[in-house]
Amino acid sequence: MDSDPANSEEPQTVSIELAVSGRKLKLQLSLSTKPAKLTDLLPTLRALSDALGGAALAAAEATGEKLSCRQKCAACCRHLVALEETEARRLAALVEEIEEPWRSKIKARFRSALQEVEAAGLLPRYREMEKVAKADFLPFALEYFARRIPCPFLEDESCLIYEERPFVCRQYLAVSPAENCNTMTLETAHKVKSLNLHTDVPGALSKVERDLAPHPRKRIPMLMALEWAAAQPEETSTRSELDLMHAFFSELCEETAAENPPDSSTAAPESSLL
Numbered sequence: 464m465d466s467d468p469a470n471s472e473e474p475q476t477v478s479i480e481l482a483v484s485g486r487k488l489k490l491q492l493s494l495s496t497k498p499a500k501l502t503d504l505l506p507t508l509r510a511l512s513d514a515l516g517g518a519a520l521a522a523a524e525a526t527g528e529k530l531s532c533r534q535k536c537a538a539c540c541r542h543l544v545a546l547e548e549t550e551a552r553r554l555a556a557l558v559e560e561i562e563e564p565w566r567s568k569i570k571a572r573f574r575s576a577l578q579e580v581e582a583a584g585l586l587p588r589y590r591e592m593e594k595v596a597k598a599d600f601l602p603f604a605l606e607y608f609a610r611r612i613p614c615p616f617l618e619d620e621s622c623l624i625y626e627e628r629p630f631v632c633r634q635y636l637a638v639s640p641a642e643n644c645n646t647m648t649l650e651t652a653h654k655v656k657s658l659n660l661h662t663d664v665p666g667a668l669s670k671v672e673r674d675l676a677p678h679p680r681k682r683i684p685m686l687m688a689l690e691w692a693a694a695q696p697e698e699t700s701t702r703s704e705l706d707l708m709h710a711f712f713s714e715l716c717e718e719t720a721a722e723n724p725p726d727s728s729t730a731a732p733e734s735s736l737l
């Protein structure tokens with residue numbers, strides 16, 4: 464990084480180059496040197512996640528794969544959705560920004576969906592998903608999907624918060640036939656193939672969350688987000704947007720390099736903050 468944020472209150476322009484799936488992505492970000500919250504980073508991280516998804520898709524299409532996601536197909540909106548803590552905070556704030564009567568309607572949907580989860584006997588595992596053993600997670604997730612509980616933001620098979628939808632929703636890009644997502648069971652789960660993104664934006668965000676306030680990783684189930692956020696203290700940070708973003712990109716490259724070792728067939732992303 465060429466800039467010297469300590470000597471300047473002005474936003475710093477940062478150039479980033481990422482190589483993903485053999486394709487280069489060049490970004491220029493204007494980042495503030497004043498203290499920022501992780502939730503402030505979300506618009507940039509969402510745009511990055513979308514750009515990385517686009518690059519991975521272009522590479523996959525070059526080998527004959529095709530995206531089967533289409534408008535009004537909302538099979539994935541009945542799956543179990545988990546959020547990073549920063550996303551859960553923003554989601555709760557977003558619900559408060561929604562005008563009436565939709566705000567009350569959506570809150571009521573959260574409550575009734577949770578009641579359905581409870582009635583199905585899934586609540587203890589849903590509340591503490593991180594305690595579900597790895598081998599038991601897929602059966603649990605499919606038990607949840609079998610109830611076909613719609614996400615509170617699903618309206619007429621479309622997402623009411625599309626621009627702000629969580630990372631997991633942005634990253635679920637199916638390249639197997641759409642009907643496979645809709646009919647997914649333990650026996651047929653192997654037929655569902657989603658695009659390999661080669662990068663883990665929410666994973667890197669989560670690492671930064673833990674650097675700021677060390678604690679075990681906990682992902683927040685979508686239906687618990689409002690309750691979880693209400694119980695958390697206000698987000699505080701003494702680090703600047705520039706500093707937080709630098710930490711994020713370091714984690715992104717580390718995470719991706721770990722998932723794609725040098726001798727793997729997948730090109731690991733490289734990034735440079737210039």
Ligand code: SF4
Pocket residue numbers: 539540541544614615616617618621622623624625628629632
């Ligand atoms: S947030 Fe939107 S895209 Fe994600 S599950 Fe809910 S309705 Fe679907």
